[in-house]
Amino acid sequence: MASVTLEGTSKKFGDFIAVRNMNLAIKDAEFVAILGPSGCGKSTTMNMIAGIEDVSAGTIRFDGTDVTNVPMKKRGVGFVFQNYAIFTHLSVRKNLAFGLEVRGEEQAEIDRRVGEMAEFMELSHRIDAPSVSLSVNELQKLAIGRSAIVEPSIFLLDEPLSNLDSAFRERMRSDLRQLQRSLNQTMIYVTHDQIEAMGLADRIAVMDHATLQQFDTPENIYSRPENTFVAGFIGAPSMNLVRVRIAERGGAMFADLAGREADAVALDERLARQARASGAAALTFGFRPEHLRISDQPGNGSLAAQVVLVELVGRRKHVHFSTGQTGFVGSFDRGVSLRPGEAAHVSIDLRKSHLFDPETGLRLRLGEED
Amino acid sequence: MTDTTLPAPMPVEEQATGKLAQSRRSLAVRLLIPAQVLLVFIVAFPLIMQIFISLTWWTPLDGDPWYLAWMSWNWFDNYTYLMQDDGLWGSVGRTLLFVAVAVPIEFFLGLTLAALFYEGVLGRPVLYSLILMPMMIVPAVAGYIFFLIFQQTGPLNSALSVLWPGMLDVNWLNDTTRAFVAVVIADVWQWTPLMFLILFAGLMSVPEDQMRAATILGANWRQRFFRIALPRIKTVIAIAIGLRVIECFKIFDMLFVMTGGGPGVATESLSLFLYKRTFQDLEWSYVASIGITVLVALSVLTAVLMARVKKKDAR
Amino acid sequence: MTGLILRTLAVAFFAALALLPISWMASMAFKPAAEWTSAAGTLTFLPKDPTLNNFRYVFTGNSPDQMVGLDRTVWRPLYASLLTAISGTLIAVICGTAAAYAVSRQRIHESIGLSLLQLRIFPPLAVMIPVMIMWSFLGMIDTWWGLALIYGIVTLPFSYWLMKAYFDELPREIEEAAIVEGCTPFEAFRQITLPIVASAVASTALFIFILNWSDYLIALLLTRKEWTTIPVYMNALATAASGQLYGAKAALGLLAAVPPIILGISIQRFLVRGLTFGALKQ
Numbered sequence: 001m002a003s004v005t006l007e008g009t010s011k012k013f014g015d016f017i018a019v020r021n022m023n024l025a026i027k028d029a030e031f032v033a034i035l036g037p038s039g040c041g042k043s044t045t046m047n048m049i050a051g052i053e054d055v056s057a058g059t060i061r062f063d064g065t066d067v068t069n070v071p072m073k074k075r076g077v078g079f080v081f082q083n084y085a086i087f088t089h090l091s092v093r094k095n096l097a098f099g100l101e102v103r104g105e106e107q108a109e110i111d112r113r114v115g116e117m118a119e120f121m122e123l124s125h126r127i128d129a130p131s132v133s134l135s136v137n138e139l140q141k142l143a144i145g146r147s148a149i150v151e152p153s154i155f156l157l158d159e160p161l162s163n164l165d166s167a168f169r170e171r172m173r174s175d176l177r178q179l180q181r182s183l184n185q186t187m188i189y190v191t192h193d194q195i196e197a198m199g200l201a202d203r204i205a206v207m208d209h210a211t212l213q214q215f216d217t218p219e220n221i222y223s224r225p226e227n228t229f230v231a232g233f234i235g236a237p238s239m240n241l242v243r244v245r246i247a248e249r250g251g252a253m254f255a256d257l258a259g260r261e262a263d264a265v266a267l268d269e270r271l272a273r274q275a276r277a278s279g280a281a282a283l284t285f286g287f288r289p290e291h292l293r294i295s296d297q298p299g300n301g302s303l304a305a306q307v308v309l310v311e312l313v314g315r316r317k318h319v320h321f322s323t324g325q326t327g328f329v330g331s332f333d334r335g336v337s338l339r340p341g342e343a344a345h346v347s348i349d350l351r352k353s354h355l356f357d358p359e360t361g362l363r364l365r366l367g368e369e370d
Numbered sequence: 371m372t373d374t375t376l377p378a379p380m381p382v383e384e385q386a387t388g389k390l391a392q393s394r395r396s397l398a399v400r401l402l403i404p405a406q407v408l409l410v411f412i413v414a415f416p417l418i419m420q421i422f423i424s425l426t427w428w429t430p431l432d433g434d435p436w437y438l439a440w441m442s443w444n445w446f447d448n449y450t451y452l453m454q455d456d457g458l459w460g461s462v463g464r465t466l467l468f469v470a471v472a473v474p475i476e477f478f479l480g481l482t483l484a485a486l487f488y489e490g491v492l493g494r495p496v497l498y499s500l501i502l503m504p505m506m507i508v509p510a511v512a513g514y515i516f517f518l519i520f521q522q523t524g525p526l527n528s529a530l531s532v533l534w535p536g537m538l539d540v541n542w543l544n545d546t547t548r549a550f551v552a553v554v555i556a557d558v559w560q561w562t563p564l565m566f567l568i569l570f571a572g573l574m575s576v577p578e579d580q581m582r583a584a585t586i587l588g589a590n591w592r593q594r595f596f597r598i599a600l601p602r603i604k605t606v607i608a609i610a611i612g613l614r615v616i617e618c619f620k621i622f623d624m625l626f627v628m629t630g631g632g633p634g635v636a637t638e639s640l641s642l643f644l645y646k647r648t649f650q651d652l653e654w655s656y657v658a659s660i661g662i663t664v665l666v667a668l669s670v671l672t673a674v675l676m677a678r679v680k681k682k683d684a685r
Numbered sequence: 686m687t688g689l690i691l692r693t694l695a696v697a698f699f700a701a702l703a704l705l706p707i708s709w710m711a712s713m714a715f716k717p718a719a720e721w722t723s724a725a726g727t728l729t730f731l732p733k734d735p736t737l738n739n740f741r742y743v744f745t746g747n748s749p750d751q752m753v754g755l756d757r758t759v760w761r762p763l764y765a766s767l768l769t770a771i772s773g774t775l776i777a778v779i780c781g782t783a784a785a786y787a788v789s790r791q792r793i794h795e796s797i798g799l800s801l802l803q804l805r806i807f808p809p810l811a812v813m814i815p816v817m818i819m820w821s822f823l824g825m826i827d828t829w830w831g832l833a834l835i836y837g838i839v840t841l842p843f844s845y846w847l848m849k850a851y852f853d854e855l856p857r858e859i860e861e862a863a864i865v866e867g868c869t870p871f872e873a874f875r876q877i878t879l880p881i882v883a884s885a886v887a888s889t890a891l892f893i894f895i896l897n898w899s900d901y902l903i904a905l906l907l908t909r910k911e912w913t914t915i916p917v918y919m920n921a922l923a924t925a926a927s928g929q930l931y932g933a934k935a936a937l938g939l940l941a942a943v944p945p946i947i948l949g950i951s952i953q954r955f956l957v958r959g960l961t962f963g964a965l966k967q
Contacts (some may be wrong), residue, residue, distance in 0.1 A: 052582055079586045085579035089601045098597070100586035150587060306584050398787035401874075402794055405841060408776075409800060412838045416815035423814065436818045438690040464813035483699055492693040499950050500700040503707060506949035510901035510916040511938040515706045516712060520933065523722035525709055525730075559706060564960060571965055584776040609961055611695040620808040627920050641902075644810035654814050661811035668806055 002063045002153040002186050003028045004049060009058035011044050020042040020210040022058070026203075031180050031187045033201035035194060037233070041210040042190045043158060050156050051075045078147035078155040078185075082162065084139050084145075088132045092123055095131055099150040113149055121145040121181075137168045137183065138296060146174070148183065155180070155187045173200055190357060194234055198222070206230050218233070223352065228284060228361040237289050237318055240328035243358065244285040255285050257356075258323035263303050268341055268350040274364040275355060276294040283364070284315065284356040289318065289331035291349040294338070306365050307338045412554065417665075424448055424659035429652050439655070448659035458660060460635060461643035468550075469618045477611060479558065480565025485595060487566075488573045505563040513627030516556035517543070520628075524657045543629055546636035553625055553637050557618065565610050572606030575600055640664075707942070713935035714739050718750045721931040742867075743922075743940075744789050754868040755922075759937060761911075762877050762918035766941075769904075769914065773836025778890045781836065781844025786874060789852035791862075798849065801842035802962070809839070813906055820907060827909040835907060836897045843896065843962060850883045850963030852878070866941035891952050893958040897946045915941045 002176035004026040011019040019041040032058040034042040046071050047053040049060060051072030065073055087095050096117055100110045118124045121141040126134065134142060147155065157176075161169045176199060180187045191197050197204050198218045206213045206221060206229075217350050225231035228317060230241040247264065253272035254264035266287075267275060275283060295302040305321035305328075312318075312334065319330045319338050330346065338344060356366045383670070419436070425446070428439035469647055475508035479490075483501060488528055491497060502514070519526050542548045576599050584594045622641035623633060631638035638646075648655050709730070713721065716732040716739075723912055732860065742748035746755035817826070825831030863873040879886075902912040913921070916931070919937035922930050949956065957965050 050586060054588075072582070072586060073590070075586075077586065079583065081579045081583060083576065083577075083579060085583035087580060087598060098584070098589075101588060102584075102589040102593045146583075152665075195518070207502075390864065390870070395791055395793070396873065397870045398793055400792035401787040402797070403784035404780040405797060405801075405845065406794075408780055408838050408841060409797065412816070412835075413800065413804065416812065416819065419815035419818065420812065424820070436822070479699075483696065486692045489692055490689060491696045492689065497693075497696050497700050499953065501696070501703055502949070502953065502956070503946060504703050506942075507707065507899070508893070508899040508916055508938075508941045508945060510899075510920060511710075511942050512706075514919065514934060514938050515710045518935070519706060520708060521722065523724045523873050525728050528723050528728040528903070556704045563703065567957055568961060568965065574689070575965075583732065606965060609964055613960065617808055621917075622808075622810065626901070626905075641808050641810045646806070654818075657810075658814045661814060664811040665807060669803070672803070672806060 002335075003030075003061075004186060004188065005059075005061040005064070005155060006045075006049075007059040008049060009045075009060060010056050010095070011048060011053060012056045017210050019048070019238070024205055024215060026186060026188065028063075029184050029186055031177070031189070031202045032205060033189045033191055033197035033203075034205045035191055035197040036207035036213075038192055039175045040207040042192075042207050045207070045249055046156050046188060046190045049154070050077050050079050052079075078150065078152035080143045080147050080155075080157045080160045082159045085141035086132075086134075086139055086142055087130050090131060091127075091143060092118070092129055092134070092187070092284060093127050093132055094331070095146050096123075096149055098146065101130045103150070104288060117145045127184050137165075137172075137236070137283070138165055140164060140172065140232075147306045148179065151183065153185060153204065155183075155185045157187070157189045159191055160189075162191075162193070167195075174370055176200065191317075194236075198234075206233065208233070224363070225286075225354070226363060228356050230284070231286050231356070231363075235288060235290075237290050237331060241356070242285045242287075242326050242328055243282060245282055246280065248276075256329075257285065257303060257326060257363050258305075259325040260304075260323075263323070265303060265348060265350075270366075271350060272352065272356055273366060277359065277366065278355075278364055282358060284358045284361075285353065286356055286363075287328075287348045287353040291352045292330035292332070293347050293349070294332070294336060295345040295347050302345040305344055305346050307340050307342045307344055309340055310338055341357050375516065405459070416455045419660055423655050424662050426655050428655045429618040430654060433654050448656050450665070451656070452660055452663060456516045457635070458640075458643060461638050461640045462629045464550075464635075464637070465619060465639045465641075468554065468557075468621070469615055472554050472561075473611060473614045473618055475554070475558050476562045476565045476614060477607075479562045480567075480569050480610070483566040484573055485561070485572040487570050487592065488599075501564075501566060502563045504560045505567075507560065509623040510627045512556060513624035516552065516559070520552045531579050547631060549629055549633055549636050553628060556624055556628060557621065560624070561614060561617070565614065568606060568613075570602070572610075573602035573607075576602050708944075710935045710938050713932055714789055714939045716802055718855075718932060722931075739936040742930075742933050743936055748933075751930075755919075759915065759918065759940065762913055762915045763940070765829060765832075765908075765912045766914040768900060769832040771895055772830070772833035773897045773917070774838065774890050774894045776833065776837025777840040777844045777893050778886060781889075782848045782886060785845050785877070786852050789849050790857065801845050804839065805842050805931070809902055809906075817906060826907055827911050829912050832904060832912060832914075833909050835903055836900065838927050839903070840893045840896050843893055843959065846962035846964075847889045847892075847959060848885065850958070851868035851882050855881060870929060886954050888955040889959070891948050892955060895948055898941075908936060 002196060004024075006024040007023045009019065009022040010017065034045060036042045041292060044053060048055050051067075051070065055068050058068075059066055060213060062075070080178070090098070093114055097110050097112045100113060114127075115124075119129050121144065123138065123141060123145065131142065140163070143149065144157075144160065160176075161172055161188050164172060173196065177310060189197075191202065198221075201218060203215060203217055204221050205215045208229050214230045216224075216226075221230060221234055224313075225234060225239070228241055232241055242257055244257050247254045247256060247261075253267040255267055255271075255273050255275070256264040258264075298304060303323065307321045308322045308327065309318055309320040311320075315334055317334045317336055317338070319327055319332060319336075321344065323329060356362065357364060411631045423436065423439055425443060425448070427442035427444055427447075428434070428436060432442075434441065441537050450614060464599050487494065487498065496602075516526055517568040522539065522541055526542070530540065530548075538628070540548070542552050580598055580602075581594055589597065622645065624637055624638055625642055626645070631642040644657055644660060647653050696824040712731055715735045715737070717734050717736045719726075720729070720732060720734065722728070736750070738748040738750045742751055742755065745956075746758045771963055784797060785795065789796065820826045820831050825834070859881070860873040860877055863877045864870060865958065867948075900914070901916040901920075904917045908917065910913070915937060919941065922934055922937065952959075
């Protein structure tokens with residue numbers, strides 16, 4: 001039972017800033033994913049929470065108590081390493097028992113809890129096997145079981161599923177979720193895989209360039225990205241971010257994608273108010289590939305574009321369009337019939353689209369709730 | 371031999387690679403020649419000669435060339451004599467005692483140093499180089515250094531007399547027990563660095579994440595050291611101890627310079643015993659028979675050890 | 686933090702123990718005869734009256750401190766030490782590298798490795814009788830090449846195993862590519878493989894030079910006068926009228942000790958590998 005709070009936490013390695021002024025309030029029993037490209041500082045953040053790295057500036061609190069200077073041995077967190085760090089010279093049983101043995105638990109108690117954990121992790125049949133003989137999938141379960149057995153109130157996982165084959169990864173994901181619920185722990189999970197983060201986490205902390213970009217629910221991360229980085233990082237294919245000229249004609253606001261006035265998209269009321277409020281002549285227009293529709297004929301705010309490339313991805317068809325001046329991608333049901341070279345009329349679902357400030361990358365919004 | 375199928379003619383390409391493989395092989399054979407010549411020169415031929423000489427009374431005092439040694443053929447007289455030679459067995463016993471005392475001390479000191487370095491010290495590169503220095507000293511020179519130190523009029527007695535007045539006259543190298551202690555100290559001084567060097571390299575090879583995982587699970591440094599680090603470097607420990615046992619068993623240079631085996635035979639190792647029989651008594655055929663006995667004993671010992679290691683590996 | 690300081694102090698204590706004996710000899714080398722023992726007064730750690738006479742004595746044979754001159758100076762043993770250690774090293778490195786490459790690539794005669802290792806296990810004195818007989822039969826006693834040849838043989842196990850470990854790590858594809866380009870196997874070995882392992886060969890050679898330079902026993906057995914090396918010369922330095930030549934011997938000891946220390950520190954990272962025949966890496 002513990003909340004985790006980072007207040008202005010930073011980490012420097014010499015001149016290199018690995019984590020910059022991180023503020024993060026993780027609630028008790030929450031499942032949080034820290035998501036970002038490699039080198040963004042997500043592992044360093046996790047290592048600071050575990051106490052593996054000390055903190056250059058700022059504070060870390062567990063349940064309100066300052067643990068910034070508490071050594072890792074005494075923080076009482078569970079940590080699953082990316083390479084699992086299984087004690088390969090010991091048997092499965094001895095690995096599971098390690099945390100209890102060093103704490104000086106009674107032998108009977110150790111046996112009971114090791115048995116239970118082996119049962120839960122489906123390792124009972126391998127319990128006396130040397131741990132080197134385990135498969136990657138079993139090693140993964142052993143690593144989680146070994147940390148979970150001491151019942152840490154905070155559980156940290158560093159890309160724990162990245163070495164697994166995809167079928168087993170699906171299973172492990174649901175097992176992890178179940179484990180977290182049954183132990184009622186705060187779980188923090190570092191990953192570069194957005195599908196994992198979206199599927200598992202209560203909230204996602206997206207990081208880039210040592211900085212926290214957005215901390216929100218998967219739904220909000222997807223539909224209301226804070227800035228162009230989050231918008232571009234989440235979703236596959238990622239959100240189209242197109243530089244547009246803003247023009248006002250006859251009281252209506254238009255976003256000009258193609259450089260042809262005739263094809264300019266008329267903004268709906270929400271976007272028009274945002275554009276007007278910003279007063280900028282050029283903005284970044286963001287719309288997701290899955291929020292495009294193909295129209296049969298021109299007009300109705302649709303956009304004339306040429307099909308450049310069509311990719312089949314699972315049950316979807318990813319279509320690359322060009323307007324001559326700029327390009328974007330659409331994602332459609334595979335039933336749609338488009339061929340490279342064809343002209344098409346594309347309309348954008350404006351209710352789900354966003355405008356971003358091209359300088360700061362921030363999403364334009366009208367007040368806090370927007 | 372029921373298979374009567376004729377081999378199919380080789381395709382042209384394979385003929386070419388066959389030729390290439392052949393020329394590679396012949397290169398390898400030629401590259402091996404120098405080492406093999408040296409081995410035959412120093413192992414095979416001398417071994418036969420040594421067995422031959424050991425079955426005679428031959429000594430360079432006779433003035434006969436060695437190939438006429440058969441004239442004093444005595445079958446196994448040398449071997450039966452060495453069985454009852456107290457001087458020989460005394461030196462073997464002292465050598466083994468020396469190994470049994472010096473190597474464990476070197477191991478524990480080396481391990482302590484390695485653990486201290488592993489946990490982290492200030493100015494590590496400098497201290498590391500300083501610690502390694504004794505093992506780079508020429509062993510004969512190290513023997514001379516400790517000869518100087520243990521002199522009755524030397525620095526050790528001077529230093530001790532400051533602490534305990536009246537200690538000035540301790541006779542280190544002329545007392546049987548103290549001389550033995552002195553040579554053990556000299557050997558420990560010179561070779562603890564080697565233990566440290568190898569054990570420290572072993573500790574550094576233990577994956578950092580394993581140690582972190584143990585820490586996060588609540589292990590203190592003692593538990594980490596004894597439950598994770600030490601078991602993981604078992605092979606390294608075996609190599610370090612094995613190397614030292616072998617070298618310690620052969621010890622000559624340092625003892626020869628420091629004590630010459632004295633007082634009496636108090637520090638006479640097997641090597642020193644053989645040296646004295648070779649050059650003071652010129653009993654070359656006798657030394658040859660001891661040499662053959664040592665060869666056989668060590669070969670059997672290493673073969674047994676190797677077999678055990680292989681069996682363990684197989685399991 | 687206190688732990689770090691305590692550990693540093695403990696290690697510094699050991700380092701002082703390691704250094705004290707060496708510095709005692711170094712200081713002795715600069716002391717005049719009157720300060721050699723406590724017989725003439727209190728011993729001091731540093732020379733009260735530092736002098737270069739000990740070095741002058743061993744290099745020129747005369748010193749104001751000594752009534753009796755030396756009939757042989759250190760120049761000849763210094764030359765002998767260098768010549769035999771260097772040529773022994775060359776023999777070991779050339780033969781060992783060639784054999785290691787052959788075994789590593791063609792996997793023939795692999796047993797040569799174990800035979801070589803056995804060579805290191807036996808006490809040299811147990812196997813030296815026939816060697817001494819052979820050497821005197823062939824007129825190789827007290828020659829530089831007779832000693833160099835033995836040095837080459839006893840250090841061959843190191844060069845073989847060290848180089849074999851390097852060749853085993855090197856992918857064969859590099860040579861195969863060269864052979865496909867039209868090189869003969871020997872050209873591929875000489876022009877492709879050898880340059881890649883050049884620094885490994887250099888470290889191995891330095892390591893083996895230290896071993897050969899440090900030898901005492903073999904030089905004692907196989908040389909008489911002309912080609913005695915520094916350690917043998919040092920220990921045999923006759924007692925002069927004034928008693929033991931402590932200072933002169935210390936000067937010789939220092940002379941013998943300095944090259945291995947400098948070389949040893951310069952190949953520090955290689956030492957673990959060297960001492961364990963390539964079994965462990967640092």
